[in-house]
Amino acid sequence: MDNQYNYYDPEQNTDSYNYQNTGDNQFHSGGPEQAPHQRPRKKTPAWVKAVCCGLAFGLVAGASFQAVNVVGNKLFGTEEKTQGSVKQTSTSSDTKLTTSSGSTVSANIAEISENAMPSIVSITNMSVEEVQSFFGGIQERQSESAGSGIIIGQNDSELLIATNNHVVEGNDTLTVTFIDEESVEANVKGTNAAQDLAVVAVNLDDIKESTMDQIAVATMGDSDKLKVGEPAIAIGNALGYGQSVTTGIISAKERTMEGHEGNLLQTDAAINPGNSGGALLNANGEVIGINTAKVAADTVEGMGYAIPISDASETITNLMNQETRTKVPxxxxxxxxxxxxxxxxxxxxxxxxxxxxxxxxxxxxxxxxxxxxxxxxxxxxxxxxxxxxxxxxxxxxxxxxxxxxxxxxxxxxxxxxxxxxxxxxxxxxxxxxx
Structure with a gap:
């Protein structure tokens, strides 16, 4: 059965997207099949059965526990690690990205997501677009689109957030919403259209102290060291509904896409409209990519793309040290x-x-x-x-x-x-x- 649903929300005005639900749900009733007739066996004493069952259970349980530990250690590591404080940053003249110390974290996806959430924001882009009216004329209407961003540092007066250029382009106003649902107006600090990167800034004076206590600066990983098949976790403002988490693997490296300068990471972690500008994390909870696009076609499953953070770091550092400007009349x-x-x-x-x-x-x-x-x-x-x-x-x-x-x-x-x-x-x- 191949059911396809098309969805468009004019209030969100995110990219167009299709939902495809392909499945074959089967439900069976009735008891187990009748076993074939078997020759009667000699009766075994009860104490022998009890001893044998105890030994078998102990061996199976021990082997299973050891196997789970081995697989978990290989995939994710065992040591825990926390996100850096938003207050531990450098000055505005030489702002830098916070990089990993190389330690690992717990294999618990929930714990990794909980640690990363304070560094992820939602971005709302309010703009005015020209549309053709019913009578053939041109009229202006307000448009709203949703995206995501990653807190990457702060200077003396601003909190700095990395995102995609297409998330902020054409804006009249930008609004950033933090983990505690507090929203603050932001300004574009710099953009790079060819790489689809941007940095926006929020004045520290506009952020409540209670919000500052809850947010954090993301830790950057090394996307150059990634191997195909490694776990990947995507966090972002999917469909504009708020932060959500999806998981998958790194499907491929060095992919190219028309209109984008540079290589991309491919992942099967779900990347939906609104995820743009959000974080792709590794099993250590480090940012390894900035989610940017997906393939939306009826015949395609699980092909999302992210900008490798190692390729983007130099551009982001340059953008975050530019002068923040506001629009003039x-x-x-x-x-x-x-x-x-x-x-x-x-x-x-x-x-x-x-x-x-x-x-x-x-x-x-x-x-x-x-x-x-x-x-x-x-x-x-x-x-x-x-x-x-x-x-x-x-x-x-x-x-x-x-x-x-x-x-x-x-x-x-x-x-x-x-x-x-x-x-x-x-x-x-x-x-x-x-």
Whole structure:
């Protein structure tokens, strides 16, 4: 029997997802089958039966207990370990990730999850999107989407949380909810669209003392040392219903996915919409990956993906040390002074040996880009160290900068032999040409 259910919740507005329930449930009634006739045996004295049963039970129980211990030790280890305190962090000028000491924890999944939960948060993204009305016009409506995040440290004034770029992109407001159900507004600290990574910040002054006592900084593991078949535990805000736990194994390493830069871990631990940005843990309770995507198809079972933490750590460290900015009013927003008719997607970049980013079709005369010497045919790949994979991403970043501010654009220009040369260019933002 193959039953399929499609589900969409407009209030959550998470990614589209399908539930597939494939099973064959059978129920049997009646007693055991009649045993065939057997020749009568010689009667054994009762005291002999009792002694034999006692010996057999002792041998079987002892062997079973020893086998369980051996399997448990091999899979998970036996020593216990607790999460680090959120208050043991470095300063804002050199914030670093908390890494593992190499010790192991109990094999109890419940205990591992309990220790990790204080370092996992839910993230709500409120945005405004344009939709076509019933009469054919365009109208704006408020949209809400759910995701997850991992507490990775704090500086002098902020609590820092790692998540996916697609969890926070296009936001008007971001809200972080902690383990005690307390919610606080957050700001984007930095994003990397190509790797689908982001860091958001919450002001420490906005967090209650009681909440600070309950939350913790996650401990990072080493995803480079993972082996296929190792246990994996996924924690996140699945479907926006709150934190939940799923388990599985590391199914494969070094997987690739269209539109994502770098390799991914594959796991059969259930990764559902809302899990994005949450933690994939090893048997020591250490973060080995940031959950990012799943394959949603009727013919696919148990194929979820996570960004390996060892690959992401350098990018996350750079993002968590960037300056936190807040959006400026639309009439005060600065403009670069370019026109772009096309983005260089990952597919085009591979096909034509070009970097991904914003293709400059035209430079507005007298604008910031023109004065900085940016030419047509160039490709903008980053702004102030934050990568951009298209015009939408660049425009989202420009919402944080006013007219007259200076930004550093990373620009790739075509050179000899068709090769692109990358340079950093300072551009003073001007007013819109419209």
């Amino acid at each position: 639309a009439d005060e927003q600065g403009y670069i002074g370019i026109l772009s008719e096309a983005d260089v997607s990952a597919d085009l970049a591979e096909m034509y040996n070009m970097p991904t980013g914003v293709y400059v079709s035209e430079v507005v005369k007298g604008g910031g880009a023109d004065k900085a010497g940016i030419e047509e045919g160039s490709i903008i790949t980053a702004i102030n160290g934050t990568s951009v994979d298209g015009m939408q991403t660049l425009q989202e970043q420009l919402q944080y900068y006013r007219v007259g501010e200076t930004v550093t654009l990373t620009v790739a220009a075509p050179g000899d032999g068709g090769k692109y040369k990358t340079t950093d260019v300072e551009v003073t933002l001007g007013e819109s040409a419209e």
